[in-house]
Amino acid sequence: MLSIESFVAISLIKTVIALFVLLTAVAYTVWLERKVVGHMQNRWGPTRVGPFGLLQPLADGVKFMFKEDLIPPHVYKPLYIAAPMLAVVFALTSIAVIPVGNSISIGGIQTSLQITDVNIGLLIILGVTSLGVYGVALAGWSSNSKYSLLGGLRASAQMVSYEIALGLSLVGVLILSGSFSLREIVDAQSGTYLGFIPRWNIFPQFIAFFIYLMSAYAETNRIPFDLPEAETELVAGYHTEYSAMKFAMFFMAEYANMITVACVASLLFLGGWHGPAFGPPLLQAILPVFWFALRIFGFLFVYIWIRGTLPRFRYDQLMAFGWKFLLPLAIANLVVTALIVAIQS
Amino acid sequence: MHLILFLAFGAVCVAGAVNLLVQRHPINSALSLVVVMGSLAAEYLLLGAEFVAAVQVIVYAGAVMVLFVFVIMLLNAGEEEPTKGSRVAMLFGIPGMLVGSLLIAWVLLQHSGNQSVAVGALPGPPKTIGWLLFHEYLLPFEATSVLVLIAIMGAVVLAASPESLGRKE
Numbered sequence: 001m002l003s004i005e006s007f008v009a010i011s012l013i014k015t016v017i018a019l020f021v022l023l024t025a026v027a028y029t030v031w032l033e034r035k036v037v038g039h040m041q042n043r044w045g046p047t048r049v050g051p052f053g054l055l056q057p058l059a060d061g062v063k064f065m066f067k068e069d070l071i072p073p074h075v076y077k078p079l080y081i082a083a084p085m086l087a088v089v090f091a092l093t094s095i096a097v098i099p100v101g102n103s104i105s106i107g108g109i110q111t112s113l114q115i116t117d118v119n120i121g122l123l124i125i126l127g128v129t130s131l132g133v134y135g136v137a138l139a140g141w142s143s144n145s146k147y148s149l150l151g152g153l154r155a156s157a158q159m160v161s162y163e164i165a166l167g168l169s170l171v172g173v174l175i176l177s178g179s180f181s182l183r184e185i186v187d188a189q190s191g192t193y194l195g196f197i198p199r200w201n202i203f204p205q206f207i208a209f210f211i212y213l214m215s216a217y218a219e220t221n222r223i224p225f226d227l228p229e230a231e232t233e234l235v236a237g238y239h240t241e242y243s244a245m246k247f248a249m250f251f252m253a254e255y256a257n258m259i260t261v262a263c264v265a266s267l268l269f270l271g272g273w274h275g276p277a278f279g280p281p282l283l284q285a286i287l288p289v290f291w292f293a294l295r296i297f298g299f300l301f302v303y304i305w306i307r308g309t310l311p312r313f314r315y316d317q318l319m320a321f322g323w324k325f326l327l328p329l330a331i332a333n334l335v336v337t338a339l340i341v342a343i344q345s
Numbered sequence: 346m347h348l349i350l351f352l353a354f355g356a357v358c359v360a361g362a363v364n365l366l367v368q369r370h371p372i373n374s375a376l377s378l379v380v381v382m383g384s385l386a387a388e389y390l391l392l393g394a395e396f397v398a399a400v401q402v403i404v405y406a407g408a409v410m411v412l413f414v415f416v417i418m419l420l421n422a423g424e425e426e427p428t429k430g431s432r433v434a435m436l437f438g439i440p441g442m443l444v445g446s447l448l449i450a451w452v453l454l455q456h457s458g459n460q461s462v463a464v465g466a467l468p469g470p471p472k473t474i475g476w477l478l479f480h481e482y483l484l485p486f487e488a489t490s491v492l493v494l495i496a497i498m499g500a501v502v503l504a505a506s507p508e509s510l511g512r513k514e
Contacts, residue, residue: 079372119470123399130407134379137411141372141418149418156415160408167403180471 014115015096022095026255027057033304040308067244072143075241079142084242084249087135091253094128094260097121099183101273101288113289114183121182122174125264126167129219133159135253136221136228140238151237154315155228158218161322162225166215168330169208172337173201173268186272200271207333209269211326216261218322220254222303224310225318262299270295351391358384369424375413382406396471 031046031053038045046053071080098121099114118124133156140152174180177188191199202209218225229237239250266272275291277284313321361380368374382405389398425431478486 079376118395120395120399123396123403127399127402127407130403130411133407133411134414137414137418138372138376141414153415153418156411156418160411160415163408 011115018095018115019092022092022256022259023252025259026252027061029255029258029300030060030251031057032300033307036301036304037308040305061248064245064248069244069246072145072241074144076142076144079138080241081246083135083139083142084246084253085135086138087132087253088249088256090128090132090135091256091260094125095256095263097124097182098260098263098267099186099272100292102285104285112183117181117183120180122170122180122185122264122268125260126163126170129257129260130159130163132253132257135250136238139242139250140228143238143241145241147234147236147240148238151228151234151240155221155238158221158225158227158318158322161319162215162218162326165211165322165326165330166219168327168334169211169215170268171334172205172208175334175337175341176201176204182267182272186267186274189271190274198271198274200269200274202269205269205333205337207329208337209265211330211333212265212269214326215322216265217303217306218318220257220261222254222258223307224313226312227315227318258300258303259296262296262303265299266292266295347391351388354384354387354391358388371417371425372414375410375417378413379406379410382410396474 034056035045035053046056049055049059071077096115097118099112099117101113103112136159137152137156140148140150140155143149173185177185179185179188185201189199189201193199193203197203217223221228227237228234229239231237234240239247242250273288273292275288277287279287358381361377361384365374365377365381368377382401386398386401386406389395389401
């Protein structure tokens with residue numbers, strides 16, 4: 001058993017590392033998106049700052065920090081200032097329960113590659129992401145502008161609607177693995193079917209994976225469901241009135257949410273960090289983390305790919321798709337899964 | 346440590362509830378209610394009921410209150426203005442509330458004795474709750490779900506226009 005001091009010290013170190021990695025990942029997801037979409041549209045994307053434009057996120061960060069922070073005179077100030085903070089805080093919080101690999105031991109101290117392992121990890125992620133809607137909704141309302149208000153209203157209606165399909169799509173996985181703990185869910189996916197197909201939840205739960213994918217795009221306000229910030233109708237939606245670092249916070253929150261969604265998809269459907277581990281002990285310790293990062297990268301790439309491919313939905317199509325197609329499908333999938341598990345046991 | 350946290354979150358909860366009543370703007374009141382929900386979740390967590398805590402955040406803070414805020418945004422409700430009625434309500438309401446809460450506290454203390462729930466003592470894991478809900482309390486649980494269904498149907502009937510329900514008038 002650890003003493004309180006060492007527990008606090010280890011947690012603090014892990015938190016700092018996790019936040020640093022997450023924020024770097026956020027910055028470079030932006031770079032990746034600009035680069036990939038650029039190439040898809042026959043452009044180069046950023047090329048000027050550093051090799052392949054790799055230092056572009058840094059330059060952007062400096063620009064955001066030194067820009068003048070405009071606060072329009074007609075806003076409701078307390079909430080206008082609080083909204084971007086809420087958005088970014090809730091987006092960064094969920095990293096606390098996400099495991100990235102097996103436990104390692106450094107200097108005789110055994111520690112898991114996760115800030116904290118709780119037995120309701122998945123519920124905490126769902127709870128924190130469901131609170132994230134306040135950042136967007138309050139930003140839209142407090143800006144006191146018609147575009148922002150419409151964007152905020154669209155965002156909150158959309159996120160509340162798709163949250164239901166999203167939650168129900170995860171229940172099938174929970175039934176299969178019998179736990180809310182993300183670590184146990186990943187452990188339940190070790191081994192193979194028939195000797196060569198990995199025992200990932202995506203194979204028995206491919207319908208749930210599809211539903212999760214769709215609702216996750218809607219939850220993170222990404223194309224084809226990016227109506228809250230549809231620039232042809234709403235200027236920039238809920239963050240129309242924001243500038244400088246406050247705008248950057250919304251941007252960071254969006255990309256951090258994308259990464260959280262990718263983490264959850266990898267953990268629940270794609271077997272987390274499972275993959276071939278070989279070589280010397282050090283390599284064996286690092287490889288799982290690498291496999292996990294590879295899955296997240298793949299998921300983010302699909303995100304960007306879809307952004308470069310699909311047009312935007314109309315709002316009534318979005319709502320009809322969520323309530324009349326995804327939700328019944330999720331419930332049917334849940335009933336079938338529960339029946340099969342009940343018959344088997 | 347647990348006790349200190351418990352008292353701190355209790356204080357936050359009460360402060361949020363008082364702020365909810367004091368604030369004049371509906372959106373501030375709604376957000377105070379979110380704070381109350383959040384600190385209640387923290388209290389459940391400290392008592393060991395982690396599943397209830399998570400559900401409290403997901404359902405109340407994450408869904409019900411979002412809809413409250415949504416409606417306030419949609420109606421663009423402004424600050425409330427004190428009327429004659431609200432002054433009278435204040436005059437009688439505050440003493441009435443004090444008497445009421447004292448009465449409840451007195452009854453509770455009379456009937457529960459000095460035993461209080463120990464911190465972290467409630468059976469909270471999802472498995473226990475699922476077992477209780479679907480075995481011991483199956484009938485009340487299902488009856489409640491039917492009740493909720495009736496409420497939803499009522500809301501649909503009230504909200505839908507007569508044409509869309511197929512009635513010709």
